[in-house]
Amino acid sequence: MSHIFPRHCKSAPPVATRGDGIYLIDSEGKRYLDGSGGAAVSCLGHSDPDVAQAMHDQIDRLSFAHTGFLTSEPAESLADRLIAHAPEGIERVYLVSGGSEAVEAALKLARQYMIEIGQTQRTRFIARKQSYHGNTLGALGTGGNMWRREPFDPLMMSASHIDPCYEYRLRQEGETEEEYGLRAANALEDEILRVGPESVIGFLAEPVVGATSGAVPAVKGYFKRIREICDQYGVLLILDEVMCGMGRTGTLFACEQDEISPDIITIAKGLGAGYQPIGAMLCAGAIYEAIAQGSGFFQHGHTYIGHPVASAAADAVVRKLTEGGMVARAAKMGERLNDALHAEFGQHPHIGDIRGRGMFRGLEIVADRDSKAPFDPSRGIAGRLKKQAFENGLICYPMSGTIDGQTGDHVLLAPPFIISDDQIDELVGKLSMSL
Numbered sequence: 001m002s003h004i005f006p007r008h009c010k011s012a013p014p015v016a017t018r019g020d021g022i023y024l025i026d027s028e029g030k031r032y033l034d035g036s037g038g039a040a041v042s043c044l045g046h047s048d049p050d051v052a053q054a055m056h057d058q059i060d061r062l063s064f065a066h067t068g069f070l071t072s073e074p075a076e077s078l079a080d081r082l083i084a085h086a087p088e089g090i091e092r093v094y095l096v097s098g099g100s101e102a103v104e105a106a107l108k109l110a111r112q113y114m115i116e117i118g119q120t121q122r123t124r125f126i127a128r129k130q131s132y133h134g135n136t137l138g139a140l141g142t143g144g145n146m147w148r149r150e151p152f153d154p155l156m157m158s159a160s161h162i163d164p165c166y167e168y169r170l171r172q173e174g175e176t177e178e179e180y181g182l183r184a185a186n187a188l189e190d191e192i193l194r195v196g197p198e199s200v201i202g203f204l205a206e207p208v209v210g211a212t213s214g215a216v217p218a219v220k221g222y223f224k225r226i227r228e229i230c231d232q233y234g235v236l237l238i239l240d241e242v243m244c245g246m247g248r249t250g251t252l253f254a255c256e257q258d259e260i261s262p263d264i265i266t267i268a269k270g271l272g273a274g275y276q277p278i279g280a281m282l283c284a285g286a287i288y289e290a291i292a293q294g295s296g297f298f299q300h301g302h303t304y305i306g307h308p309v310a311s312a313a314a315d316a317v318v319r320k321l322t323e324g325g326m327v328a329r330a331a332k333m334g335e336r337l338n339d340a341l342h343a344e345f346g347q348h349p350h351i352g353d354i355r356g357r358g359m360f361r362g363l364e365i366v367a368d369r370d371s372k373a374p375f376d377p378s379r380g381i382a383g384r385l386k387k388q389a390f391e392n393g394l395i396c397y398p399m400s401g402t403i404d405g406q407t408g409d410h411v412l413l414a415p416p417f418i419i420s421d422d423q424i425d426e427l428v429g430k431l432s433m434s435l
């Protein structure tokens, strides 16, 4: 009997024994094409020799140094590399061990910043409906994914949630894309005014919504208006790029394509590319300065932050993404994947929408393509697709609850950037067969 506590407690999953490029191999020798990169994690595939070498070299030199006393060479190098490519104004990197930790750090930093600048009455966050920002209590409590929150609701802080920018369903007839973007963004201003601008710390959102909606980018102009609103009311703009960051959408930071700079950015998944658990919270120089010149101490921290081996792995990953041309490859192969999806599913009776950017693509699964009517939730479409694809040797990321947490299904694709033309065809073929 296995003593592992699996996520889905009713069935024991197969045992993965080896990774080979974009494939995973289990103990029975079955090969799975990793069409979602785990969950948008494995951007470089499963057996990158450069990352392995960097980790190996670092273990030989130094495996751990507590950041309460010392920083380390790979952590410094990683921070320099991230800042060299970060949006304007972002100047500091706080390393953590994963996505939820990055979001927790962002929330606490934002609150502490408000205290440092004398705005102690600011105690609330605004996020978007359906959003997922992590499973720790702070991140879960800020996100708008109701079924995940529900059992823990009494333990959580209160955040409010506005409609997401979800063109496929929320853009009205006769409305241009730009008009819709403005209307969707203005919901933030309405909410700030409703709860009182003096009470709001920050607005938290994913530039391209990943797991809960299936690679949904905001329409043009949305985030520019969001930035204006945040500036007007002294609200911090926190972008969660845990899933969509690190080249996934074809630029190192997803928000580059929205042409804005946030105050805080969270990254994780693709940063360690699956080689090490690592995440980071990046912030504007002004936020750091307020703390440095104020109390001088960020009231946060975990034992493993800035871990040297994790930092060395991530430093090698970011070097490959930037200098090694992997971000450019994500953009190029992402277009190829998009073309292949349109060719296969463009007229499919049960695919309502094909969307995304770069190597981050989503398909909306509907009962009827013309009316966009979703399947009845009792059909369990997403769960069945996941199971069928897995049987067919494809790991993809179907989810239900796209529309209101209960209704609607989609599948998210986020393969490693090293995927070849032939492998894209294999992925799309396996998905089609499974659907």
Ligand code: PMP
Pocket (backbone or CB within 6 Å): 039, 098, 099, 100, 101, 103, 132, 133, 134, 135, 206, 210, 211, 240, 241, 242, 243, 268, 269
């Ligand atoms: N934010 C987003 C947008 C995510 O997609 C996730 C994970 N799916 C998280 C935060 C939490 O990251 P982790 O699972 O590494 O804690």
